[in-house]
Amino acid sequence: MPVSIRDRTVKARIFVGIYAIVRRVPPGRVATYGEVARLAGLRNGARTVGWAMASIPPGAHVPWWRVIRSDGRVAPRCGAADQHRRLRAEGVRVSRSGGVSLRRYGWLSAAR
DNA sequence: TGCTTGACATAAT
DNA sequence: CATTATGCCAAGC
Numbered sequence: 001m002p003v004s005i006r007d008r009t010v011k012a013r014i015f016v017g018i019y020a021i022v023r024r025v026p027p028g029r030v031a032t033y034g035e036v037a038r039l040a041g042l043r044n045g046a047r048t049v050g051w052a053m054a055s056i057p058p059g060a061h062v063p064w065w066r067v068i069r070s071d072g073r074v075a076p077r078c079g080a081a082d083q084h085r086r087l088r089a090e091g092v093r094v095s096r097s098g099g100v101s102l103r104r105y106g107w108l109s110a111a112r
Numbered sequence: 113t114g115c116t117t118g119a120c121a122t123a124a125t
Numbered sequence: 126c127a128t129t130a131t132g133c134c135a136a137g138c
Binding site: 083 | 118119120121122
């Protein structure tokens with residue numbers, strides 16, 4: 001849901017900022033909630049990013065499935081099965097327990 | 113204004 | 126490696 005330009009509420013910041021960041025994550029790579037929060041200007045707002053992901057408006061093209069937890073596992077509280085399929089479709093290996101190697105697929109943290 | 117809830121992070125156990 | 130305890134940010138009531 002589009003947020004009015006003159007809406008200066010935190011909500012507006014989050015929507016434009018966080019979504020813009022997530023859209024920059026390339027296919028086949030993943031970012032953590034914490035990274036997105038930091039890039040969005042929130043020092044410790046990982047939970048806020050989670051809230052933002054859960055509030056993605058229909059129609060907003062945001063690759064939410066590329067955002068995972070810092071421990072390298074997909075958030076178990078969302079549609080995990082669906083997220084696994086979407087990631088695998090991009091070539092990301094997801095273990096049965098939902099584990100993803102940040103070392104290999106981390107957008108900013110990949111060691112390569 | 114104050115308390116609860118949540119797609120989190122990190123350190124300790 | 127799994128669990129627990131704390132700290133954080135913003136929303137809703």
